[in-house]
Amino acid sequence: MTIAIMPLLRTPRRSLLVEVLSAHLVAVTVWTECLRRLPKFPENERLPYFLGFGFACIILSTASTLLGYFVIDHMNVFIAAGMLFLTPAFFILSVSAGAKSLSDWCAIAIGLGFQPLSEKLLGPEIDLLAIGLLGGSCAYVIHRMYLRGLS
Amino acid sequence: MGLSDWINDPFIPYLVLIIFGFLPTEIWRLAGLFFARRLSIDSEVFIWVRCVATVLLAAVVTKLVLSPVGALATVSLIGRIAGIISGVLAYLIFRRSIALGVIVAETVLMTSMIL
Numbered sequence: 001m002t003i004a005i006m007p008l009l010r011t012p013r014r015s016l017l018v019e020v021l022s023a024h025l026v027a028v029t030v031w032t033e034c035l036r037r038l039p040k041f042p043e044n045e046r047l048p049y050f051l052g053f054g055f056a057c058i059i060l061s062t063a064s065t066l067l068g069y070f071v072i073d074h075m076n077v078f079i080a081a082g083m084l085f086l087t088p089a090f091f092i093l094s095v096s097a098g099a100k101s102l103s104d105w106c107a108i109a110i111g112l113g114f115q116p117l118s119e120k121l122l123g124p125e126i127d128l129l130a131i132g133l134l135g136g137s138c139a140y141v142i143h144r145m146y147l148r149g150l151s
Numbered sequence: 152m153g154l155s156d157w158i159n160d161p162f163i164p165y166l167v168l169i170i171f172g173f174l175p176t177e178i179w180r181l182a183g184l185f186f187a188r189r190l191s192i193d194s195e196v197f198i199w200v201r202c203v204a205t206v207l208l209a210a211v212v213t214k215l216v217l218s219p220v221g222a223l224a225t226v227s228l229i230g231r232i233a234g235i236i237s238g239v240l241a242y243l244i245f246r247r248s249i250a251l252g253v254i255v256a257e258t259v260l261m262t263s264m265i266l
Contacts, residue, residue, distance in 0.1 A: 004201040007192045014188075025186040025236035027207060035201075058255060078264060080222035082257050085231070088215040089238050089256035095208050096239065102214065107202045109260045111209025118210070124218070131210050136203030 001029040001031045009047050018047070028091060036098030056134025103143030110135035230263025 002023050009022050030053060038046045068080040072080070092112075099105050111131065190196055216222075216231045223231070230250055238256025 002180050003187045004197060004204050006184065006187035007197050010192055019184055020181070023180045026180065032208070042173045077222045077225055079263065081226050082179035082261055084219065084221055084223040085226075085241035085257060085260050086253065087232060088212045089235060089250070089253050091208060091215075092212045092235060093238060093242050093252045093256075095205060095212075096242070097247065097249055099205075103198060103202050104205055106173070108209045111206040111211075112213050115210035117261065119214070119218075128207055128214070130191065130209050132207035134205045135206035135210070137200065139202040139206060140199045143202070 001028075002026045005031055005050075008034065009050055009069060011044070011047055014029045017059050021049060022054070025051065025058065027054075027057065029094070032091070032094040032098050036094070052120070101143065102146050103139050106139035106142050107136060109140055225265055226260060231262055233263060234260035 005026060006019070006022075009019070010035075010099065030050070034050050034053060041049060075083075092108075095108060099108060114131055114135055116129065121127075121128040123132050194260075199262055212235070217228070219226070219231065234256045238252045241255035242249065242252030259265045
């Protein structure tokens with residue numbers, strides 16, 4: 001994820017310190033939302049937006065974690081289930097909203113569809129790593145074959 | 152201070168938590184950063200990495216829906232799947248709003264808990 005977002009954050013003056021700081025802000029929400037939003041911005045506005053968005057997410061999620069720690073025991077199962085469901089519901093919408101090429105759509109379909117098979121074959125520890133590498137490579141190959149077909 | 156005093160120090164569990172929570176992601180973050188720094192901005196590697204990360208994220212969604220933990224495990228499988236599908240449909244049909252999609256997904260999930 002860090003590697004994939006880096007081309008969008010590159011500035012003419014490449015400061016190692018700023019890049020190391022940026023690498024620490026990469027998490028799912030920041031990653032999907034910035035991959036989708038940053039290409040629309042002028043190049044010199046991308047890094048500031050990423051830093052602002054990243055720090056806002058960290059501050060909010062840290063505060064929410066603290067709040068959650070105190071209220072979890074008093075929360076009914078109805079609300080708690082709804083809260084936990086926010087994660088998959090937001091992830092799939094955010095990553096679909098950012099999909100712009102055939103490779104992105106293939107990657108989403110492969111990940112959604114083949115995770116159960118991967119977990120069945122390899123167990124719940126390395127299933128995600130395996131399907132990421134294998135399925136991601138498949139999506140890339142399909143993307144290349146499609147481009148070759150066009151030219 | 153002897154070794155046993157040091158091991159029994161109440162702050163040690165927090166120290167261990169920080170080190171072992173921090174180091175595994177730290178190593179890969181920095182490795183990824185230094186690898187990316189050496190690549191040209193239009194390198195094909197970036198497209199492949201994006202594919203790998205996207206598959207992984209989509210797989211996480213399936214995993215969270217099919218093998219949920221905690222309170223979400225009390226909701227029926229049909230309720231969880233219907234929630235995700237209706238959220239995506241709402242997003243596609245109504246003005247491509249992520250917030251609206253999430254609200255519809257949550258509403259369908261919670262309705263399935265009442266039924």
